[in-house]
Amino acid sequence: MSRTRTSIVDIARAAGVSKSTVSLVLQKSPLVSESTREKVNAHIVELGYIYNRGAASLRQSKSKIVGIVVNDLTNSFFAELAVGMDMVVQSAGYVQFLAHSGESVDRQREVIASMRENGIAGLILSPARGTEPNDIKALVESGIPVVVVVRNLPGVKVSTLLSDNYAGAKAAVRHLVGLGHRRIAFMGGFQDTAVFGERLRGYRNALADVGIPVDERFIIHSAPSRAGGVIALERLMVLTGRPTAALCLNDAVAFGVCDGLRANGLEPGKSFAIIGFDDVIEAKTAVPALTTVSVDPQGMGQRAAQLLLKQINSGQRDQESIITSVRLVVRQSCGASVKQSEEMA
Amino acid sequence: MSRTRTSIVDIARAAGVSKSTVSLVLQKSPLVSESTREKVNAHIVELGYIYNRGAASLRQSKSKIVGIVVNDLTNSFFAELAVGMDMVVQSAGYVQFLAHSGESVDRQREVIASMRENGIAGLILSPARGTEPNDIKALVESGIPVVVVVRNLPGVKVSTLLSDNYAGAKAAVRHLVGLGHRRIAFMGGFQDTAVFGERLRGYRNALADVGIPVDERFIIHSAPSRAGGVIALERLMVLTGRPTAALCLNDAVAFGVCDGLRANGLEPGKSFAIIGFDDVIEAKTAVPALTTVSVDPQGMGQRAAQLLLKQINSGQRDQESIITSVRLVVRQSCGASVKQSEEMA
DNA sequence: TGACGTAATTGGAACGTTCCAATTATATGG
DNA sequence: CCATATAATTGGAACGTTCCAATTACGTCA
Numbered sequence: 001m002s003r004t005r006t007s008i009v010d011i012a013r014a015a016g017v018s019k020s021t022v023s024l025v026l027q028k029s030p031l032v033s034e035s036t037r038e039k040v041n042a043h044i045v046e047l048g049y050i051y052n053r054g055a056a057s058l059r060q061s062k063s064k065i066v067g068i069v070v071n072d073l074t075n076s077f078f079a080e081l082a083v084g085m086d087m088v089v090q091s092a093g094y095v096q097f098l099a100h101s102g103e104s105v106d107r108q109r110e111v112i113a114s115m116r117e118n119g120i121a122g123l124i125l126s127p128a129r130g131t132e133p134n135d136i137k138a139l140v141e142s143g144i145p146v147v148v149v150v151r152n153l154p155g156v157k158v159s160t161l162l163s164d165n166y167a168g169a170k171a172a173v174r175h176l177v178g179l180g181h182r183r184i185a186f187m188g189g190f191q192d193t194a195v196f197g198e199r200l201r202g203y204r205n206a207l208a209d210v211g212i213p214v215d216e217r218f219i220i221h222s223a224p225s226r227a228g229g230v231i232a233l234e235r236l237m238v239l240t241g242r243p244t245a246a247l248c249l250n251d252a253v254a255f256g257v258c259d260g261l262r263a264n265g266l267e268p269g270k271s272f273a274i275i276g277f278d279d280v281i282e283a284k285t286a287v288p289a290l291t292t293v294s295v296d297p298q299g300m301g302q303r304a305a306q307l308l309l310k311q312i313n314s315g316q317r318d319q320e321s322i323i324t325s326v327r328l329v330v331r332q333s334c335g336a337s338v339k340q341s342e343e344m345a
Numbered sequence: 346m347s348r349t350r351t352s353i354v355d356i357a358r359a360a361g362v363s364k365s366t367v368s369l370v371l372q373k374s375p376l377v378s379e380s381t382r383e384k385v386n387a388h389i390v391e392l393g394y395i396y397n398r399g400a401a402s403l404r405q406s407k408s409k410i411v412g413i414v415v416n417d418l419t420n421s422f423f424a425e426l427a428v429g430m431d432m433v434v435q436s437a438g439y440v441q442f443l444a445h446s447g448e449s450v451d452r453q454r455e456v457i458a459s460m461r462e463n464g465i466a467g468l469i470l471s472p473a474r475g476t477e478p479n480d481i482k483a484l485v486e487s488g489i490p491v492v493v494v495v496r497n498l499p500g501v502k503v504s505t506l507l508s509d510n511y512a513g514a515k516a517a518v519r520h521l522v523g524l525g526h527r528r529i530a531f532m533g534g535f536q537d538t539a540v541f542g543e544r545l546r547g548y549r550n551a552l553a554d555v556g557i558p559v560d561e562r563f564i565i566h567s568a569p570s571r572a573g574g575v576i577a578l579e580r581l582m583v584l585t586g587r588p589t590a591a592l593c594l595n596d597a598v599a600f601g602v603c604d605g606l607r608a609n610g611l612e613p614g615k616s617f618a619i620i621g622f623d624d625v626i627e628a629k630t631a632v633p634a635l636t637t638v639s640v641d642p643q644g645m646g647q648r649a650a651q652l653l654l655k656q657i658n659s660g661q662r663d664q665e666s667i668i669t670s671v672r673l674v675v676r677q678s679c680g681a682s683v684k685q686s687e688e689m690a
Numbered sequence: 691t692g693a694c695g696t697a698a699t700t701g702g703a704a705c706g707t708t709c710c711a712a713t714t715a716t717a718t719g720g
Numbered sequence: 721c722c723a724t725a726t727a728a729t730t731g732g733a734a735c736g737t738t739c740c741a742a743t744t745a746c747g748t749c750a
Contacts, residue, residue: 004406004735005406005487005736007735007736007737008736008737009736017699017700018699018700018701019700019701019736019737020699020700020701020702020738020739021698021699021700023737023738023739024698024699026737027738031697031698031699032698032699033697033698033699036698036699048483048487050461050462050487051462051736051737052403052462052464052735052736052737053462053463053464053737054399054402054403054408054463054464054735054736054737055403055705055735055736055737055738056736056737056738057399057705057737058397058399058400058403058704058705058706058707058735058736058737058738059704059705059736059737059738059739060705060737060738060739061349061350061705061706063399064463065463073418073424073427073428073431074421074424074425074428074626076419076421076424079418079419079421079424080419082418082445083418083419083445083447086418086444086445090444090452090455090456090459093459095442095444095456095459095460095463096442096443096444097440097441097442097443098441098442098443098444099431099435099440099441099443100427100428100431102428107435110435111435111440114435114438114440115440116395117395117396117397117398118398118399118409118410118440119397119398119399138393142350142393142395226626226627226630227629227630230630255627256630258632259630259631259632260632262632263632281419281571282571282600284572285571285572285575285601285604286571286604287603287604287605287607287608349705350706352705352706352707353706353707354706362729362730363729363730363731364706364707364730364731365708365709365729365730365731365732366728366729366730368707368708368709369728369729371707372708376727376728376729377728377729378727378728378729381728381729396706396707397705397706397707398707399705399706399707400705400706400707400708400735401706401707401708402707402735403705403706403707403708403734403735403736403737404706404707404708404709404734404735405707405708405709405735406735406736
C-alpha cells in the first residue's frame with residue numbers, strides 16, 4: 001500500500017509556511033520572496049514531493065490531458081501520425097490517452113466515453129470506418145474541442161485536418177499517363193471511407209481530363225493493407241487487357257501489390273508501374289523505392305495537435321478545416337527514369 | 346467555457362435523494378432499493394451526467410490509469426506490442442497514457458515524471474536504449490508496480506517480460522547450418538541493448554555447438570531498422586569469403602537486407618538465405634515470405650498488461666520474470682523447401 | 691512616531707467524489 | 721403496541737490542490 005504520498009501541506013509544515021505559499025512557489029508566482037522560494041524548494045526535493053495534477057485539475061476544472069484515438073496503430077501511417085501528435089502534446093506539457101480502436105466503432109465509443117470520464121481537455125480522432133456524427137456529438141456539445149484527422153466525418157461541426165487526397169491522386173495518375181500508360185488500375189480500399197472516395201475521384205478525373213475512359217473492372221477493392229494488396233493483384237492478373245500500371249490506395253497496398261507481382265514473376269517498376277499513397281518511412285528504402293504521394297503523416301500529426309492545443313487554449317470552438325497539400329515523390333516503382341535530385345531537398 | 350459539468354449533487358437534488366445515495370447507485374451497491382436506483386438512473390441519463398473519475402481517484406487515492414512508454418512506435422513490432430496492451434488495458438476498464446520515447450532517455454524521463462504526476466496506477470516500460478536503473482527507481486520505490494518488457498534492464502528489482510532471444514537465435518542458426526550453410530552472418534543492431542547481446546549469444550553458441558568458428562567480421566552492426574539492414578548488407582558485400590546466409594537482429598533489418606540484395610542483383614532466399622526475428626505482420630506476406638523467429642508481439646503486450654494489472658490489483662510487489670518462448674517459422678527467405686503445413690496451425 | 695503603500699503571506703472555501711458513522715424507515719416477532 | 725433486527729438513506733469529513741479576500745510585515749515619508 002505505502003503511506004499516503006506527501007502533499008503540499010506536508011512540505012508547508014516542514015518549511016514552516018502555509019500551503020498557499022507552497023502552491024505559489026509551485027506555480028512560479030513572482031509574489032513569493034526569493035528566500036522562501038528557495039527554502040520551500042529545498043524541502044520539496046528533500047521530501048520527494050510529487051505534484052498531484054489530478055487534484056489541481058479538480059479544483060480548476062480543466063486538465064492537461066488530451067485524448068487521441070486512432071483507428072489502426074499497426075498501420076505505420078497511423079503510427080507515425082500518433083508519433084507526430086505525441087511530440088507536440090508532450091512538449092506542450094500535456095499527456096495523452098492514446099487508444100487504438102481497431103476500426104471498431106463500438107470500441108471507439110467506449111474509449112471516448114472513458115476518456116471523457118477522465119476529463120480530457122480535447123480529443124483528436126482518426127475515426128474508425130463507419131463512425132457516425134452521433135459518436136462524438138455529445139463530446140462536442142459539452143464544449144470539448146475535437147479535431148478529426150485523416151478521414152472526413154461529414155455532418156458534424158468540428159475541426160478537421162485532411163490531406164489533399166483528390167489532388168494527390170490526380171497528380172499520380174497524370175504522371176502515369178505521362179509515362180505512356182493508358183490502362184491504369186486503382187487498387188485497394190473499400191467504398192465506405194471518405195479517403196477512398198476522394199482518391200478515387202482524383203483518379204477518375206485525371207483520366208477524364210486526358211480523355212481515357214474509366215474501365216470499372218480496373219477499380220479493384222480490397223482491404224487497405226499489405227495482405228489486401230496481394231489479393232487485389234491476384235484479381236487484376238486474371239483480367240483481359242490487363243492494366244500496365246496502378247495507383248494504390250496507400251503504401252501498404254502498394255507493397256502488397258509488389259509482393260504479388262513478384263510472386264507472379266513480374267518485376268514491379270519494370271513490367272508494371274506502381275504508385276502508392278502516404279509515403280511511409282519504408283517507401284524510400286524499399287526495393288524498388290516506392291513512387292508515392294507524400295502526405296507526411298508525422299507532420300500531419302503535429303499540425304493536428306497544434307490545432308487542438310490552440311483551440312484548448314483559446315477557448316474558441318469555431319471549426320477550422322485544413323487541407324494539407326501533398327506532393328508526388330517519384331522514385332523507382334513507377335518506372336520513370338531515376339532522378340535522385342528531387343530526394344535531396 | 347460552458348457551465349460547470351453536472352455533478353453528483355445536481356442529480357441528487359433532481360432525484361430528491363442525497364449525494365451519498367447517488368454515489369451508491371453509481372457503484373452498483375446492493376444497499377440501495379430498486380425503486381430509488383431506477384429513479385436516480387433516470388435522472389442521470391436525463392441530465393447527461395458524466396462521472397468524474399478524477400475526483401474519485403483523488404478521494405480513494407488510486408486511479409484507473411496505467412502508463413505505457415514505448416521506445417519506438419514507428420517500428421511495427423512495438424506498435425503491435427502497444428496494441429496488445431491496449432486490448433487488455435481497455436477491457437479491464439483502465440485507460441492508458443501511451444507515450445513514445447523515440448529512444449531518448451531524456452524524453453523517457455520526462456514522460457515518466459509526467460505520468461507520475463498524473464497518478465498512474467502502474468507502468469509498462471519498453472526502455473529506450475541507454476536507460477539506467479535510476480530512471481525508474483523513484484517510481485518503484487514509491488510502490489507503483491512496473492513491468493519492463495522486451496529489453497532487459499539489469500540492476501533494478503522489477504518484473505520483466507522478455508522473449509527467449511537466446512533460444513530463438515540458436516534455433517535459427519541451427520536451421521541454417523542444417524541447410525548446409527557454414528558462413529553465416531549476424532546482421533544489425535548495436536552492442537548496448539540487452540536484446541542484441543542475447544541474440545548474438547545464441548548465434549555464437551549455436552555455431553560453437555557444431556564446431557564452426559565465429560568469424561568476427563561476419564558480425565555486422567547497424568541501426569536496427571530497414572535502412573540499417575541495407576547498410577549492413579553493403580558492408581557484407583565487400584567481405585572476402587562472403588557469407589551465404591544471415592541471421593538478422595530483427596525483421597526490419599531482414600527486410601532491409603533483402604532490399605540490399607536485390608539492389609546487388611542477388612535474390613533473397615535463393616542466392617542468399619535470410620532469417621529475421623520477431624515475426625511482424627508483413628513477414629508472412631512479403632516476397633519472399635520471411636523465415637523468422639516468431640515472438641508474437643501482440644501476445645506479449647497482452648501478457649505484459651495482464652501481469653501489470655495483476656500486480657496492481659493484488660498489491661503485491663514481488664518481482665516476476667517471465668521469458669516467453671519463441672518458435673522458428675520457416676518460410677521462403679531461408680531457401681528451405683517450402684512447407685506450407687507449419688503455417689496451418 | 692504614525693500613517694501609508696507595497697510586498698509577502700495566509701486561512702478557508704471550493705472542486706466532485708467516497709466512506710464512515712449515524713440516522714431513519716420498514717419489517718418481524720412477541 | 722413495543723422491542724428489536726434489518727434495510728435504506730444520509731450528513732459530513734476527507735482527498736490535494738487553487739484562488740480569493742484578508743492579514744501581516746516592512747520600508748518610507750512627513
